Amino acid sequence: MSEQETLLRVEHLCQYFKAGSFVTKAVDDVSFDIKKGEVFGLVGESGCGKTTTGRSIIKLYNITSGDVYFKGIRICAGTQKLKEELKACKDPQRAQELKKQIEDAKNDQKNCDKMYSRKLQEETRAKYEPLIEKASGEEKAKLQAEYKDAMRKAKNTRLVTQIQMIFQDPIASLDPRMTVRETISEGLVIQGERDKKVLDEKVYEMLELVGLVREHASRYPHEFSGGQRQRIGVARAIIMNPELIIADEPVSALDVSVQAQVINLLNELRERFGLTILFIAHDLSVVKYFSDRIGVMYFGKMVELADSDELFAHPLHPYTRSLLSAIPLPDPIYEKARKRITYNPLAEHDYTVDKPSFREVRPGHFVQCNEAEYQRIMSQLAGK
Numbered sequence: 146m147s148e149q150e151t152l153l154r155v156e157h158l159c160q161y162f163k164a165g166s167f168v169t170k171a172v173d174d175v176s177f178d179i180k181k182g183e184v185f186g187l188v189g190e191s192g193c194g195k196t197t198t199g200r201s202i203i204k205l206y207n208i209t210s211g212d213v214y215f216k217g218i219r220i221c222a223g224t225q226k227l228k229e230e231l232k233a234c235k236d237p238q239r240a241q242e243l244k245k246q247i248e249d250a251k252n253d254q255k256n257c258d259k260m261y262s263r264k265l266q267e268e269t270r271a272k273y274e275p276l277i278e279k280a281s282g283e284e285k286a287k288l289q290a291e292y293k294d295a296m297r298k299a300k301n302t303r304l305v306t307q308i309q310m311i312f313q314d315p316i317a318s319l320d321p322r323m324t325v326r327e328t329i330s331e332g333l334v335i336q337g338e339r340d341k342k343v344l345d346e347k348v349y350e351m352l353e354l355v356g357l358v359r360e361h362a363s364r365y366p367h368e369f370s371g372g373q374r375q376r377i378g379v380a381r382a383i384i385m386n387p388e389l390i391i392a393d394e395p396v397s398a399l400d401v402s403v404q405a406q407v408i409n410l411l412n413e414l415r416e417r418f419g420l421t422i423l424f425i426a427h428d429l430s431v432v433k434y435f436s437d438r439i440g441v442m443y444f445g446k447m448v449e450l451a452d453s454d455e456l457f458a459h460p461l462h463p464y465t466r467s468l469l470s471a472i473p474l475p476d477p478i479y480e481k482a483r484k485r486i487t488y489n490p491l492a493e494h495d496y497t498v499d500k501p502s503f504r505e506v507r508p509g510h511f512v513q514c515n516e517a518e519y520q521r522i523m524s525q526l527a528g529k
Contacts, residue, residue, distance in 0.1 A: 152421050153179040153202070153389060158211035159223060160194070160201045171197040173445040174211075176503065179389070184415065184422045186436030186453070188429055188468070194445040195425045196313070199391040202423070203310050212250075215389070218264075220257050220305060222250030258303045265299035301337060309382035313394040315374035319366040325352070325377055326362040332385045351380040355410060372403035376410065383414060391423045396431065408435055429472050433457055438509075441465050443490075447503065451510040461512045461522055464488045494518070 160172040172194040179185045187195050201208050201221065210223035224247050231243040273292040280288050312318035319328055329351055330344045338344060349359045355376040366374055375395060382390055392411065396404040408431065414420060426432050432439055432453075439456050441449040441464065449462040460466045467488035473480060494501070499515040506512050506522050514522060 150181040151178045152181040152216060153423070154214040155198075155202065156212045156214070158198065158201060158213065159209040159226065160197050160206055161209040161225075170445050172201060175442070175445075175447045176211075177440050177447065177450060179421060179423060181388075181421055182419055183437040184424050184435055186432040186439040187423060187425045187442060188427060188432050188439060189442035190427060190468075193442040195427075195442055196393050198442070199310065199393050199423060199425050203308050203391055204305055215304060215308065216261070218257050218260050218304060219250075219253040222254055224250050258305070261304035262300055262302060265302055266296060269295045269299050303336075306332070306336070306385055307387050308389045308391065309385050309387040310391045310393060311375075311378050311382050311395045314398055315371055315378055316366070316398075318378055319374060321366055323365075324362065325364055325366070328366075328377060329362075329381050329384055332381070347384055348380075351384045354383065354414070355380045356406075370403075371399050372406060375399060375403075375407055379407070379410065379414070383418070386418075387420070389421045389423065391425070393425045394427070395424075397426065397428070404431070411435070429468060441468065443488075446513060447511075448513040449511065450503075451507075455507070455510055459507075459510070459526075461506060461510070461525075462514070463493045464490075 156176050158172055158175045162169045189195055200206055202213055208221050208223040210226035213221035227243050227247050234240045277288045326348050329348045348362055396407050436453050439453050440447050443464045449465045460469050467486045470486040501513050501515045503511050503513050504519050
């Protein structure tokens with residue numbers, strides 16, 4: 146996986162919410178990357194910041210600090226902490242540096258679509274111009290028409306539309322006043338597609354792709370079951386031809402049998418379209434089946450990150466061990482003997498003096514720990 150192209154890179158992401166003088170650190174200094182074509186699982190208990198991380202990446206929130214890079218272009222840059230530091234800064238040189246960082250962050254976010262559009266136009270030009278030069282007659286005319294259409298799309302493409310989200314609640318995420326046709330095609334309409342025939346064909350294609358039928362296009366969300374509504378949500382995301390899908394607990398509101406159908410559907414779409422998926426969930430058994438790598442979050446922080454098999458075979462952070470001990474198995478003998486591990490951070494860690502940091506203990510295996518814990522983990526791994 147390390148040799149693959151990095152599609153998404155999150156660096157020191159912080160998302161704080163203020164209510165008067167009270168500050169909630171929903172996401173606190175989280176860093177990870179996602180390789181092209183992989184499924185990255187993000188797990189943790191309810192309220193740990195998984196969904197907030199996904200929503201921050203897709204720019205539904207203005208992040209407090211940190212950076213998010215998609216396809217090498219910075220799409221999110223938090224300036225709130227920089228502004229607070231600038232306000233309290235008394236060193237003129239440092240103040241100048243902070244002003245430049247804030248200005249650069251604003252410019253990157255403002256111009257990310259232009260930068261991506263230019264990149265696409267250059268790629269399109271490099272692809273078609275040599276072919277047109279060698280071609281002649283009807284073939285040349287055909288290539289010129291394709292080139293013109295590809296350049297038009299490149300000019301109108303926005304970078305952030307290459308990331309789409311499947312929301313957790315299939316009922317709340319669909320507008321009850323819009324038909325399925327209107328819901329699925331809305332993104333294309335916003336992008337400027339006005340041909341009703343083209344829109345209808347695209348919608349029908351997506352419906353059949355997710356296991357629904359053409360007749361469903363004229364219906365409203367309340368006429369469908371939970372599993373069918375989630376399929377509509379998947380179709381709405383796929384029609385935009387994204388490179389990255391953020392699946393925010395897409396099966397948690399569904400029955401177990403329907404969960405398997407939706408997971409299998411996502412797997413099929415991943416293989417067919419070469420999708421990259423950020424899969425947010427709290428069901429570890431589902432995440433293990435579906436994910437290549439897994440990040441574990443607790444109280445807004447990433448506490449462990451590793452390959453799926455490595456994480457389940459060698460959980461190193463006490464919170465990860467606690468989560469794994471909670472997974473039930475359909476074996477009455479095992480269940481009778483199974484012992485739950487309770488995670489108590491105050492008893493497990495002493496961070497009064499030696500503060501923790503995210504450290505690599507094995508190739509690709511990272512753990513949140515301080516120096517004493519790091520030495521203990523390395524001794525434990527050496528003993529094995």
